[in-house]
Amino acid sequence: MVNSRPRIILSAAVSIDGKIATKNRDSILVGINTVKIDDPLLTVRYAKGKNPIRVILDSSGRISVKSKIIKTCHTIPTIIVVSKKIPQKNLVKLGKNPLQVIIAGKNKIDIKKLLQILQKQNIKSILLEGGGTLNWEFIHKGLVDELIITITPYVIGGKDAVTLVEGDGFSKITNSAKLTLHNIIRQKNEIVLHYYI
Ligand SMILES: NC(=O)c1ccc[n+]([C@@H]2O[C@H](COP(=O)([O-])OP(=O)(O)OC[C@H]3O[C@@H](n4cnc5c(N)ncnc54)[C@H](OP(=O)(O)O)[C@@H]3O)[C@@H](O)[C@H]2O)c1
Numbered sequence: 131m132v133n134s135r136p137r138i139i140l141s142a143a144v145s146i147d148g149k150i151a152t153k154n155r156d157s158i159l160v161g162i163n164t165v166k167i168d169d170p171l172l173t174v175r176y177a178k179g180k181n182p183i184r185v186i187l188d189s190s191g192r193i194s195v196k197s198k199i200i201k202t203c204h205t206i207p208t209i210i211v212v213s214k215k216i217p218q219k220n221l222v223k224l225g226k227n228p229l230q231v232i233i234a235g236k237n238k239i240d241i242k243k244l245l246q247i248l249q250k251q252n253i254k255s256i257l258l259e260g261g262g263t264l265n266w267e268f269i270h271k272g273l274v275d276e277l278i279i280t281i282t283p284y285v286i287g288g289k290d291a292v293t294l295v296e297g298d299g300f301s302k303i304t305n306s307a308k309l310t311l312h313n314i315i316r317q318k319n320e321i322v323l324h325y326y327i
Pocket residue numbers: 141142143144149150151155156157158159160161162163164165167168187188189190192238239240241259260261262263264265267292296
């Protein structure tokens with residue numbers, strides 16, 4: 131069967147109590163909020179291999195030119211996804227850099243449309259690195275195929291700390307995606323859980 135979209139693997143490190151950041155948002159480790167807060171490089175560091183294409187969902191083009199993503203986009207392929215609401219000045223700012231801008235959606239980024247575009251660019255799989263807002267968007271639209279969750283030995287607490295999945299949440303447990311546990315790996319003090327949906 132020909133896939134109509136890339137395979138999506140949600141990957142995150144969570145504390146025992148399901149948080150992916152503290153309330154101050156200094157987190158273990160991409161929607162634009164994650165870029166703004168963590169300024170991640172999003173490269174392969176602990177394994178050999180070429181860097182994956184980095185895709186940032188940033189409707190208004192708020193990404194800073196000082197971010198590591200923009201500073202390294204001349205060497206690491208980078209896609210910034212915006213919506214039609216992006217201010218012209220931000221579009222011009224992005225256009226000065228050697229990166230690809232994809233416009234998908236009117237106000238909010240239309241994720242299904244974006245996935246079709248990425249599929250046409252021959253992107254076959256995507257590692258979804260959150261945060262919680264973006265994770266919810268993909269999960270409640272039924273767009274996640276696998277989850278790789280690393281449980282780290284911390285208890286963070288706090289009602290304002292970002293959890294693995296934010297958004298509105300499902301009103302009934304039966305509406306939740308059904309996960310099948312595929313593998314468990316113990317890495318010293320951490321556990322990596324690999325689920326299929
Ligand atoms: N522990 C981990 O593994 C891990 C991994 C990643 C992140 N984090 C943490 O997660 C926190 C950030 O999470 P977050 O939930 O605040 O934000 P997020 O998911 O990183 O980003 C959400 C933003 O993405 C943009 N976006 C664009 N299109 C969207 C769409 N269709 N649906 C939803 N969002 C869309 C929106 O901003 P615009 O409207 O401006 O486009 C939205 O506010 C950070 O503290 C970070 O440290 C932890």
